Amino acid sequence: MEDKTLVCQDCGKEFIFTAGEQQFYKDKGFDNEPKRCKECREKRKAARRASREAAPAE
Numbered sequence: 001m002e003d004k005t006l007v008c009q010d011c012g013k014e015f016i017f018t019a020g021e022q023q024f025y026k027d028k029g030f031d032n033e034p035k036r037c038k039e040c041r042e043k044r045k046a047a048r049r050a051s052r053e054a055a056p057a058e
Contacts, residue, residue, distance in 0.1 A: 008037040010044075 001019040008015060015037035025033070036044065 004033070006033060006035075008040050009035045010040040011037065013037055 001022050003019055004017040004022070005014050006017050007013070017033055021034075034041070
């Protein structure tokens, strides 16, 4: 396996999908390559976390 250069769907920046990451995805059974760079994935996680914490508990 070789490193792949992918383009983030959110920011449009190129990022590297390393051979190690590809092996991890394969081992976990993931069929799709990542669509977002690490920074955009972290932003989305933080936004989801913040919206969950802001939601009133029932």
